[in-house]
Amino acid sequence: MLKKTSHFMREANFIGGEWVGADSGATIEVVNPATLQTIGTVPKGGRAETRRAIEAAETVFHSWKKTSADHRAKLLRKLHDAIMDNQDALAELLVMEQGKPLAEAKGEVGMSAAYVLWFAEEGRRIYGDVVPSPWADRRILVTKEPTGVVGAITPWNFPSSMLARKLGPALAAGCTVVAKPASQTPYSGLAWGVLAEEVGFPKGAVNIVTGSASEIGDELTENPLVRKITFTGSTEIGKLLMQKAAGTVKKVSMELGGNAPFLVFNDADVERAVQGAMIAKYRNAGQTCVCTNRFFVQEGIYDRFVEKLAEATNKLKVGSGLEDGVQQGPLIDEGAVRKVEELVADAISKGGQIITGGKRHALGGTFFEPTVITEASPKMRLMEEEIFGPVAPVFRFKDEEEAVAMANDTSFGLACYFYTSDLGRAFRVMEGLRYGLVGINEGMITTVEAPFGGFKESGLGKEGGHQGIEDYLDTKYVCIGGLGL
Numbered sequence: 001m002l003k004k005t006s007h008f009m010r011e012a013n014f015i016g017g018e019w020v021g022a023d024s025g026a027t028i029e030v031v032n033p034a035t036l037q038t039i040g041t042v043p044k045g046g047r048a049e050t051r052r053a054i055e056a057a058e059t060v061f062h063s064w065k066k067t068s069a070d071h072r073a074k075l076l077r078k079l080h081d082a083i084m085d086n087q088d089a090l091a092e093l094l095v096m097e098q099g100k101p102l103a104e105a106k107g108e109v110g111m112s113a114a115y116v117l118w119f120a121e122e123g124r125r126i127y128g129d130v131v132p133s134p135w136a137d138r139r140i141l142v143t144k145e146p147t148g149v150v151g152a153i154t155p156w157n158f159p160s161s162m163l164a165r166k167l168g169p170a171l172a173a174g175c176t177v178v179a180k181p182a183s184q185t186p187y188s189g190l191a192w193g194v195l196a197e198e199v200g201f202p203k204g205a206v207n208i209v210t211g212s213a214s215e216i217g218d219e220l221t222e223n224p225l226v227r228k229i230t231f232t233g234s235t236e237i238g239k240l241l242m243q244k245a246a247g248t249v250k251k252v253s254m255e256l257g258g259n260a261p262f263l264v265f266n267d268a269d270v271e272r273a274v275q276g277a278m279i280a281k282y283r284n285a286g287q288t289c290v291c292t293n294r295f296f297v298q299e300g301i302y303d304r305f306v307e308k309l310a311e312a313t314n315k316l317k318v319g320s321g322l323e324d325g326v327q328q329g330p331l332i333d334e335g336a337v338r339k340v341e342e343l344v345a346d347a348i349s350k351g352g353q354i355i356t357g358g359k360r361h362a363l364g365g366t367f368f369e370p371t372v373i374t375e376a377s378p379k380m381r382l383m384e385e386e387i388f389g390p391v392a393p394v395f396r397f398k399d400e401e402e403a404v405a406m407a408n409d410t411s412f413g414l415a416c417y418f419y420t421s422d423l424g425r426a427f428r429v430m431e432g433l434r435y436g437l438v439g440i441n442e443g444m445i446t447t448v449e450a451p452f453g454g455f456k457e458s459g460l461g462k463e464g465g466h467q468g469i470e471d472y473l474d475t476k477y478v479c480i481g482g483l484g485l
């Protein structure tokens with residue numbers, strides 16, 4: 001059990017390089033979802049604290065943007081090393097507030113470090129252009145500059161790595177950041193302040209403010225000093241932030257909700273499909289934006305797939321994330337369990353058959369049984385709503401055209417997966433699916449080298465890949481005339 005004295009468990013905000021409480025002294029309680037015990041408190045900051053953080057970020061931005069890409073890369077490399085040196089402690093902290101199994105938490109922290117390292121290097125490859133000029137006596141340059149102060153808001157399901165994908169490119173590009181982690185998992189966010197301080201980033205380059213989402217969000221979106229908002233979370237809040245950011249025409253990047261389909265064709269390798277399905281469905285207890293929300297399985301393979309999926313699902317070990325061998329932790333809170341219960345009840349009322357699971361787990365609290373539901377149909381709520389829980393509804397389809405149409409019948413477009421051994425079909429289906437991320441015969445595809453981001457109401461912009469730094473840069477056209485050539 002992590003002690004309150006843990007080096008990384010800060011109960012203060014990091015503003016302008018100082019660790020401070022909320023002006024009012026108010027705090028928010030943080031609960032361990034596995035035990036439902038309070039593990040500590042963090043400041044309930046608001047507009048005034050956020051404004052000070054923005055001002056600190058703006059002040060240091062003017063010197064930070066002038067540092068060399070190499071200097072910033074060296075600091076980011078040190079940050080990467082500091083994360084890896086403390087991977088176990090950071091992972092334990094993450095499990096305490098978020099609930100996922102320790103092995104997954106270690107993986108997430110490792111992923112955070114990998115994003116930081118990737119962007120340390122990408123920052124050194126921010127190239128401009130020299131464009132052929134239409135005028136004999138003029139030359140044209142295109143340069144890239146850091147956008148300025150970035151407001152970053154992140155969710156509870158990946159409390160470490162979602163910040164890494166924002167802090168890494170922002171700092172590498174020469175921007176400074178005011179970050180607001182989710183109130184349910186603030187410690188992994190505040191830990192970035194501890195790390196930034198230790199590594200030696202200038203005061204104010206990284207600021208972490210916890211507290212009232214609406215107050216912090218309003219200041220970040222309305223303050224003209226903030227030039228970019230980067231948000232990961234629900235589509236509902238993303239839309240709200242886009243509207244608010246419009247007032248001062250900020251850049252926005254939005255990583256929003258998903259409704260991932262997982263298609264299994266008759267010609268698929270069933271064993272491999274089930275293996276992929278387990279990762280794509282039950283990782284983080286089904287609480288990821290890229291988790292499969294809907295399985296679509298072709299008639300000829302439906303029964304075999306369901307049988308094997310149920311068999312593998314039954315074997316999942318549920319428990320506290322800190323226990324050895326646990327593969328599925330609790331859901332984040334009671335509200336999440338109620339939502340899952342509602343969606344399961346709705347599916348049953350519309351003809352769904354529970355093959356395994358289907359209710360709260362005997363462990364009590366917010367644990368839920370890994371669940372498989374067959375005979376799923378488009379009229380069920382889970383056809384469009386994110387389940388965000390360990391429930392696998394399996395739809396049946398006849399042919400490729402029907403499968404692609406059902407998969408696309410949603411306002412979301414983040415991740416999708418499909419299994420086939422037919423190369424022609426692989427290309428046809430890949431080109432037909434309107435999703436930003438496509439896994440073909442793979443159930444987990446996120447990696448720092450590739451651009452992550454959704455189509456349609458799943459978002460705007462990309463995180464990771466060489467594209468991930470672009471959103472933190474402004475492009476400037478320079479015309480040099482009077483050269484007398």
Ligand code: NAP
Pocket residue numbers: 153154155156157158162180181182183184211212213214216217218232233234235237238240241254255256257258288289290386414454458459
């Ligand atoms: P959420 O309710 O939208 O919250 C996300 C963040 O927004 C939290 O920090 C929250 O603060 C903050 N927030 C809430 N209301 C706000 C407001 N009025 N102004 C400013 N900030 C506000 O989402 P969530 O339930 O934490 O996360 C789950 C969602 O995130 C799912 O839809 C999932 O698909 C999506 N997600 C997407 C990606 C992706 O890359 N596309 C990755 C992970 C998750 P409080 O915690 O203080 O309320």
